[in-house]
Amino acid sequence: xxPGTSPSTPTSDFExxxxxxxNTRSHKRTVVTTPVLESPTxxxxxxxxxxxxxxWDKTDDDIIAASKSRWNSTAYDHFKVSLQRxxxxxxxxxxLEFKFTCRTDPVxxxxxxxxxxxxxxxxxNLNRGIEECVRxxxxxxxxxxxxxxxxxxxxxxxxxxxxxHRALIAMRCAVNKRPFNSVADPLYIEEVKLLRPxxxxxxxxxxxxxxxxxxREGSKMSRxxxxxxxxxxxxxxxxxxxxxxxxxxAS
Numbered sequence: 248x249x250p251g252t253s254p255s256t257p258t259s260d261f262e263x264x265x266x267x268x269x270n271t272r273s274h275k276r277t278v279v280t281t282p283v284l285e286s287p288t289x290x291x292x293x294x295x296x297x298x299x300x301x302x303w304d305k306t307d308d309d310i311i312a313a314s315k316s317r318w319n320s321t322a323y324d325h326f327k328v329s330l331q332r333x334x335x336x337x338x339x340x341x342x343l344e345f346k347f348t349c350r351t352d353p354v355x356x357x358x359x360x361x362x363x364x365x366x367x368x369x370x371x372n373l374n375r376g377i378e379e380c381v382r383x384x385x386x387x388x389x390x391x392x393x394x395x396x397x398x399x400x401x402x403x404x405x406x407x408x409x410x411x412h413r414a415l416i417a418m419r420c421a422v423n424k425r426p427f428n429s430v431a432d433p434l435y436i437e438e439v440k441l442l443r444p445x446x447x448x449x450x451x452x453x454x455x456x457x458x459x460x461x462x463r464e465g466s467k468m469s470r471x472x473x474x475x476x477x478x479x480x481x482x483x484x485x486x487x488x489x490x491x492x493x494x495x496x497a498s
Contacts, residue, residue, distance in 0.1 A: 299343040299363055303332075310343065314363065322370040325350060325377050326359070347373060349380060355445065356380045384444060413449050417457045427451040427458075 302310050307330040315323070326347035333341045343363040349356035359373055419425055428451045429435065436448050449457075 300340055303340050303343070310363070311345070314345070320370045320373075322373045322377060323347075325380070326373070330363075331360075349376075352380055352384060352445075355383060407443060407446075409447070412446065413453065413457050414461075416449060416454055417461055420454060421458055421461075427454045430454055 302313070310330055311328050315328070327350055329346045329348065331344045331346055333344060335341045345361050345363060347359040347361070349358070356376060356379070359376055361372075416430060420427060420429065430448055431451055439446050439448055
């Protein structure tokens with residue numbers, strides 16, 4: 248370095264450390280790294296991460312609707328969904344649980360339960376319950392049309408009740424003059440079992456008793472209706488006679 252010359256300042260992150268030898272090939276470069284401080288990345292919160300306590304104050308319908316918006320499987324269509332709120336021993340909020348009730352056969356198909364925070368774990372249990380339900384009710388789960396049959400069944404709501412069935416049988420026998428013993432026909436029973444395997448066909452004696460009961464109750468209703476109509480007719484007649492007499496006497 249010549250007199251009056253200031254030492255040069257490195258212009259990069261590298262420094263040249265000169266060895267005693269004059270050969271430039273022996274120069275070594277040392278990398279100087281500057282540590283960079285970075286804040287830890289935070290996981291973005293999604294709707295699925297919202298806890299039960301976060302939505303506890305919302306209505307059952309709102310909570311169910313929000314969860315349904317993320318359900319893509321058609322298995323959920325087989326069930327009516329309701330919400331159950333569980334509390335701790337001290338009365339504080341604990342967790343939310345969905346109850347899945349079969350739309351077509353709620354008596355024999357036991358409801359499924361799943362915690363709200365666990366609905367993203369698949370529908371294996373629900374699908375197994377659906378398969379057992381449609382098999383018990385006589386719907387085939389095999390063959391080329393099995394999938395379509397299951398979807399059609401899951402999207403419909405059965406209106407069957409034993410009382411409605413007995414009422415229809417009584418009406419058919421009374422209106423069409425069918426004998427009571429027609430319900431004991433083996434082919435008729437086979438036809439009913441084909442449509443719904445768990446149906447119990449009423450006996451001829453039950454059909455006779457139902458028709459007599461309908462007749463008695465219908466007679467009471469007709470008698471009461473006739474009494475009311477007759478009373479109204481008498482009152483109208485008396486009012487008309489009174490008006491006629493009043494007009495006659497005035498003239």
